[in-house]
Amino acid sequence: MLLSLLGMNKSRNNNASGCAVFDASAFNKKFRILSEDDFNRVLVSEKERAKRSGRHFILMTLDVENILNEGQCIEDTGQVFVELKKNTRNIDVIGWKKEGRSIGVIFTEINLFDPESTKKRLRDKMLRGLARWLPENGESKIDMIIFPVNRESKSYKGIEDLSMVSDLEEESLEKSGFSVTVEGDSATENNQPAASEDFLYGFAKQKLLLFLGDVAIISLFIVAGTWIRLGNPAEALWPFSGALAFSLLVYFCVFYVFDLYNIGRAFKMRETFPRVLVAVLLGLGFETAVFSFMPQWQFGKWALAAQLAVAVSVICGWRVLYAKLFQKKIPKVGALILGAGKRGKFITRLLNSPFSPYQIKGVLGDSPADVHSDSGSAAILGTIDQLDSVSEKVWIKAAILATSRNASPDLVRKVLNARLKGLDVVEMATVYERLTGRIPVEHIEDQWLLFADGFYLISKEYIQRIKRLGDILVAGGVLLMSLPLMAVTMLAIRLDTPGEVFYRQNRVGKGGKIFKIVKFRSMVQDAEAQGAKWAEKGDSRVTRVGHWIRKFRIDELPQLWNVFKGEMTLVGPRPERPEFVKDLEKVIPYYGVRHAVPPGVTGWAQVNYPYGASVQDALNKLEYDLYYIKNMSLLLDIKIALKTIGVILLGDGAR
Numbered sequence: 001m002l003l004s005l006l007g008m009n010k011s012r013n014n015n016a017s018g019c020a021v022f023d024a025s026a027f028n029k030k031f032r033i034l035s036e037d038d039f040n041r042v043l044v045s046e047k048e049r050a051k052r053s054g055r056h057f058i059l060m061t062l063d064v065e066n067i068l069n070e071g072q073c074i075e076d077t078g079q080v081f082v083e084l085k086k087n088t089r090n091i092d093v094i095g096w097k098k099e100g101r102s103i104g105v106i107f108t109e110i111n112l113f114d115p116e117s118t119k120k121r122l123r124d125k126m127l128r129g130l131a132r133w134l135p136e137n138g139e140s141k142i143d144m145i146i147f148p149v150n151r152e153s154k155s156y157k158g159i160e161d162l163s164m165v166s167d168l169e170e171e172s173l174e175k176s177g178f179s180v181t182v183e184g185d186s187a188t189e190n191n192q193p194a195a196s197e198d199f200l201y202g203f204a205k206q207k208l209l210l211f212l213g214d215v216a217i218i219s220l221f222i223v224a225g226t227w228i229r230l231g232n233p234a235e236a237l238w239p240f241s242g243a244l245a246f247s248l249l250v251y252f253c254v255f256y257v258f259d260l261y262n263i264g265r266a267f268k269m270r271e272t273f274p275r276v277l278v279a280v281l282l283g284l285g286f287e288t289a290v291f292s293f294m295p296q297w298q299f300g301k302w303a304l305a306a307q308l309a310v311a312v313s314v315i316c317g318w319r320v321l322y323a324k325l326f327q328k329k330i331p332k333v334g335a336l337i338l339g340a341g342k343r344g345k346f347i348t349r350l351l352n353s354p355f356s357p358y359q360i361k362g363v364l365g366d367s368p369a370d371v372h373s374d375s376g377s378a379a380i381l382g383t384i385d386q387l388d389s390v391s392e393k394v395w396i397k398a399a400i401l402a403t404s405r406n407a408s409p410d411l412v413r414k415v416l417n418a419r420l421k422g423l424d425v426v427e428m429a430t431v432y433e434r435l436t437g438r439i440p441v442e443h444i445e446d447q448w449l450l451f452a453d454g455f456y457l458i459s460k461e462y463i464q465r466i467k468r469l470g471d472i473l474v475a476g477g478v479l480l481m482s483l484p485l486m487a488v489t490m491l492a493i494r495l496d497t498p499g500e501v502f503y504r505q506n507r508v509g510k511g512g513k514i515f516k517i518v519k520f521r522s523m524v525q526d527a528e529a530q531g532a533k534w535a536e537k538g539d540s541r542v543t544r545v546g547h548w549i550r551k552f553r554i555d556e557l558p559q560l561w562n563v564f565k566g567e568m569t570l571v572g573p574r575p576e577r578p579e580f581v582k583d584l585e586k587v588i589p590y591y592g593v594r595h596a597v598p599p600g601v602t603g604w605a606q607v608n609y610p611y612g613a614s615v616q617d618a619l620n621k622l623e624y625d626l627y628y629i630k631n632m633s634l635l636l637d638i639k640i641a642l643k644t645i646g647v648i649l650l651g652d653g654a655r
Contacts, residue, residue: 040097081094088105088107092107243294251283336396338387361394384415387414430452439623458629482557501521508576520557571601
């Protein structure tokens with residue numbers, strides 16, 4: 001029975017309501033949707049793509065038969081498609097699953113690790129958007145199917161836990177303000193990785209090589225030192241094998257804490273040497289403390305001295321050698337930037353880094369006028385209409401979609417056709433997030449946030465309970481261990497300058513709730529008598545004691561009391577002052593999103609970005625904060641906590 005969504009069948013040429021005859025081709029052209037045949041071809045292609053790339057996608061079918069009343073016409077049906085287009089992205093596909101009877105929508109690039117949560121969120125959104133057309137039992141008219149991937153065969157063993165924070169070289173960092181991060185969450189679990197993620201193999205191999213070099217160096221010095229002491233190689237190996245394994249674990253941890261496995265960092269001697277020195281000293285101290293309780297594992301003073309005297313210089317030298325021989329030999333994927341506007345220039349600057357996984361072959365403009373415009377450092381090779389011919393000439397595997405959001409449907413169709421031929425099309429914001437550990441707030445919109453992977457742990461109550469329990473246990477332990485340090489700090493503040501030891505200040509917490517944060521006073525009394533002011537580099541208001549407690553974050557210790565009260569958490573976006581929040585929300589997009597979770601003592605922005613004291617700094621830190629909220633997990637919290645140790649000991653970013 002063809003009771004169409006138009007409230008009429010094809011044989012009804014004239015009707016009482018004055019509705020026009022249903023003309024499928026005219027209808028599809030008017031509303032820019034795929035016909036049944038075209039849509040099902042795309043669906044078959046997506047299924048094959050899912051098998052190859054290991055990425056889920058969701059097929060939504062909207063049963064429109066019997067939804068609209070008999071008095072409703074083609075124009076009413078068109079509004080359904082208009083609503084669907086509002087709630088989908090350019091990379092999603094809309095068309096007829098069954099001509100005149102059911103609409104199909106293919107949601108691509110969905111959350112790999114929690115597709116069920118993504119499906120529920122999409123379903124709820126669609127039910128709200130289509131509420132005025134759906135009957136009381138309208139929920140049954142929307143069907144959503146996840147096309148799964150066989151997750152048992154994993155050639156990326158361990159890659160899903162890969163955690164590499166990668167900074168651009170110093171010159172690029174100063175020029176663009178970016179740092180490059182390759183996060184394991186973006187890795188796929190499949191036998192043949194997508195073209196845009198081939199570089200993960202190169203990163204993993206190089207990181208493993210760096211680690212194996214450290215293992216060889218540390219093992220050599222420990223075994224050699226023990227051999228010299230005992231005079232028998234057999235006595236140096238087996239009896240101390242457990243101690244050797246423990247030492248390797250200790251050094252791996254401290255090297256990670258001090259960012260020495262960051263293969264995106266330029267390993268320059270002036271930056272690497274102090275990091276290695278502090279890391280070895282910390283590892284040696286911990287090693288000595290543990291071995292004092294285990295006499296059978298004691299290498300002896302000479303073996304430990306060899307580690308300190310020689311390991312520092314050799315490990316530094318190994319990293320410099322590694323940088324020259326391997327670091328920049330990252331496999332690159334040929335790519336085109338689709339869009340010559342602000343978004344295109346923005347992503348082009350980032351991808352021109354020596355550590356970029358893409359080799360930018362050129363830019364395609366949105367219109368012929370763009371061909372003569374300045375695209376920055378990449379040549380404009382034509383327009384997106386010429387994507388097929390240009391991609392064949394320059395040999396690319398990927399295209400970065402950086403068009404404006406008002407791109408014409410014809411341009412979108414051109415990109416879709418190229419994708420169906422095997423070109424890997426990735427949104428600019430997604431690439432930026434994967435590479436930098438940030439979300440480009442000036443280049444996204446509500447639609448991107450709505451359909452982006454992540455954000456699902458915000459509503460997971462059991463995760464929040466685990467996080468809260470961890471906060472209480474860790475905060476209690478740190479408070480107990482730091483009591484002597486806090487007592488000395490209180491005395492030093494009292495003797496240094498007159499005024500209160502503790503400083504209380506209003507901050508904005510979860511849901512915009514105001515609370516009072518507690519810190520050790522590091523500035524002169526009444527430092528803000530004339531109003532709120534950003535802390536500046538070399539700020540004259542900072543006291544002598546305040547300079548040191550700010551440098552090593554000792555002034556933050558009293559905030560653990562805020563953690564106990566539930567006003568803060570250990571890891572989360574740093575709470576900002578209400579006076580600044582009021583102004584920042586007016587000029588920075590999505591600034592209020594950071595208040596969706598409790599503020600933290602430390603956070604993703606704090607371990608990746610120096611102290612912020614301007615609107616631009618606030619915007620950059622918000623990009624990190626949104627990344628954390630989107631990808632929040634216990635594993636990420638542990639990573640941030642470990643990196644915080646390195647930031648504190650090295651005094652990075654303090655003012």
